[in-house]
Amino acid sequence: MSHIRGRFHKDADKLVTEYTASIPFDWRLYPYDIAGSIAHARMLAKQGIIQAEEAEIIISGLASIIQEIEQGKFQFKPELEDIHMHIEARLLDKVGEVGGKLHTARSRNDQVALDLRLLAKEAISNTLVKLKAFQQALINLAEINKGVIMPGYTHLQPAQPVLLAHHLLAHFEMLQRDADRFSDCLKRTDVMPLGSGAIAGVAYNIDREFLARQLGFSQISQNSIDAVSDRDFVVEYEAAASLCMMHLSRLAEEIILWTSAEFDFIELDEAYATSSSIMPQKKNPDVAELVRGKAGRVYGKLIALLVTMKGLPLSYNRDMQEDKEGLFDTIDTLLSTLEVFSGMFETIKVKTVNTEKAVRRGYILATDLADYLVKKGESFRTAYDIVARLVNYAMEKGKSFSELSLTKYKDFCPLFSEDVYSITIESSLAARDIIGGTAPKQVEQAIATAKKIIGDFSLGK
Ligand code: ARG
Numbered sequence: 193m194s195h196i197r198g199r200f201h202k203d204a205d206k207l208v209t210e211y212t213a214s215i216p217f218d219w220r221l222y223p224y225d226i227a228g229s230i231a232h233a234r235m236l237a238k239q240g241i242i243q244a245e246e247a248e249i250i251i252s253g254l255a256s257i258i259q260e261i262e263q264g265k266f267q268f269k270p271e272l273e274d275i276h277m278h279i280e281a282r283l284l285d286k287v288g289e290v291g292g293k294l295h296t297a298r299s300r301n302d303q304v305a306l307d308l309r310l311l312a313k314e315a316i317s318n319t320l321v322k323l324k325a326f327q328q329a330l331i332n333l334a335e336i337n338k339g340v341i342m343p344g345y346t347h348l349q350p351a352q353p354v355l356l357a358h359h360l361l362a363h364f365e366m367l368q369r370d371a372d373r374f375s376d377c378l379k380r381t382d383v384m385p386l387g388s389g390a391i392a393g394v395a396y397n398i399d400r401e402f403l404a405r406q407l408g409f410s411q412i413s414q415n416s417i418d419a420v421s422d423r424d425f426v427v428e429y430e431a432a433a434s435l436c437m438m439h440l441s442r443l444a445e446e447i448i449l450w451t452s453a454e455f456d457f458i459e460l461d462e463a464y465a466t467s468s469s470i471m472p473q474k475k476n477p478d479v480a481e482l483v484r485g486k487a488g489r490v491y492g493k494l495i496a497l498l499v500t501m502k503g504l505p506l507s508y509n510r511d512m513q514e515d516k517e518g519l520f521d522t523i524d525t526l527l528s529t530l531e532v533f534s535g536m537f538e539t540i541k542v543k544t545v546n547t548e549k550a551v552r553r554g555y556i557l558a559t560d561l562a563d564y565l566v567k568k569g570e571s572f573r574t575a576y577d578i579v580a581r582l583v584n585y586a587m588e589k590g591k592s593f594s595e596l597s598l599t600k601y602k603d604f605c606p607l608f609s610e611d612v613y614s615i616t617i618e619s620s621l622a623a624r625d626i627i628g629g630t631a632p633k634q635v636e637q638a639i640a641t642a643k644k645i646i647g648d649f650s651l652g653k
Contacts, residue, residue: 203271213270214513220520221275222261224310226254228303229279231406232386233294241396242293250294253287254279274513275307276300297398299390301420301508306386308515310407312425315523316378317651322530323371323436324649327364329537331642334360338636341617342457342547343556352559353551353617356542357639358630363443364642370436371649377428384409388416391507421507423497426515430494433526434487440529441487444480447536451477456546461539464532479536486525493518551617555583557593560620561612568607578605 197203204212230251237247257279260266272278277300283291334357344354384404387394393416400412413419450457460477468474500514558579565575582604586596594613601608625631 209271214274215268217517218275221307224307225275225279226258228306229254229294231403232298235399235402236296239397239399241296246290246293249287249290253283257282276303297394297396301390302385302388305420309381312381312429316374318527319374320371322527323367324646326530326534327367328646329534330360330364333537333540335639337542340542340544340547341551343551350554350556353556353620354630355635358635361638366439373432377432381425382409383411383413385413385419388419391417391420417507423501423512423515426519427497430497430522433522434491434494437487437490441484444483447480448477457543459541459543464536479532483529486529490522490525493522557615557620558583560615564615565607570607
């Protein structure tokens with residue numbers, strides 16, 4: 193078989209052949225395509241649709257094709273369109289006529305759906321493993337720097353003191369939601385479509401449950417038309433990847449800020465920084481910038497697929513061939529991002545002198561002063577106004593809160609007494625002793641919980 197032309201009398205135009213071919217990218221489906229075909233051949237034999245010996249010949253032919261591909265000996269040709277036709281054609285070359293029995297009770301429409309689901313399932317597992325490794329790197333950094341205090345920011349203005357570990361665990365939480373989303377999308381990916389045929393189901397007594405078991409699926413599809421039309425699982429992976437990249441990009445943005453001379457909170461290991469071709473003093477956070485940059489690329493693939501799918505009538509349409517490059521690129525981008533970021537975070541050094549200096553500058557304890565007055569009986573709004581005036585006064589005089597005299601405090605509100613001086617960065621942290629707060633005790637507990645989540649993680653569930 194060179195290529196399938198059915199009732200046609202002439203070859204496709206050369207440009208058409210190239211334009212419509214998916215082999216330049218869908219060769220990546222080969223392990224799944226062959227696994228699917230082996231299971232299919234076994235099932236056909238078990239059901240008496242082909243002879244057991246025929247199945248044996250087909251299976252050993254397929255096994256040798258996988259070796260040819262892996263050893264780089266396999267010849268790819270655009271006129272064979274896609275990976276499914278390549279493997280089938282090669283099988284016919286190798287085993288002759290009997291190879292033609294493999295495609296009984298199957299169509300490329302359910303075949304490609306199967307292959308893509310197998311690939312997506314593996315991608316989800318790999319993503320979860322890499323996500324967990326990165327979450328572990330965040331926990332490690334939090335733990336090594338357990339006592340480190342920094343300003344917490346809102347509007348990128350110093351707001352209230354927080355523990356660096358608390359901040360890092362915020363990112364842990366975001367990634368945990370990502371992990372949940374990927375696990376959840378696995379449920380809908382884990383559905384075996386073979387048996388749907390081209391659209392209507394196949395006219396043979398096949399055993400779909402057997403196929404599902406052989407291929408490690410926990411469910412089989414319930415409607416043949418839907419099964420060959422459905423690419424929701426690809427959209428879902430790309431959507432979950434987009435959210436995850438958004439999270440990684442926000443963290444990347446902080447790394448970029450924190451390595452700037454203006455913040456100077458952290459030092460990147462030289463293995464994870466780049467130099468400038470012209471300015472010898474520079475140490476650039478290019479890795480983080482590319483994480484931020486690649487988020488846009490991942491969103492692009494999601495939007496592209498949503499747009500591709502939105503106008504398609506049921507069932508399979510060739511437009512759907514456009515699902516693959518975006519998915520492959522998204523998987524590669526996300527996995528490499530997680531991997532390189534894990535390495536980077538394992539080697540980040542926190543400049544604790546600078547984080548400490550930053551938190552002790554300015555009027556970051558203003559909320560605590562207001563809370564102090566509230567505890568002495570003032571309403572929060574009035575307390576807020578008093579402290580606002582106090583801040584203005586202190587700024588005018590160029591003084592910090594601790595440099596103001598008690599008499600001065602009392603000028604602003606008679607409720608102030610000597611114990612106002614016990615309001616410190618440390619007391620501010622310790623006061624936030626509620627679940628989710630930045631009190632050292634709480635953060636210690638949160639680190640333990642995060643470790644347990646990672647420790648309990650297994651791909652099996
Ligand atoms: N190359 C095709 C794709 O990627 C495989 C399925 C083709 N089916 C068809 N009837 N032309 O979607």
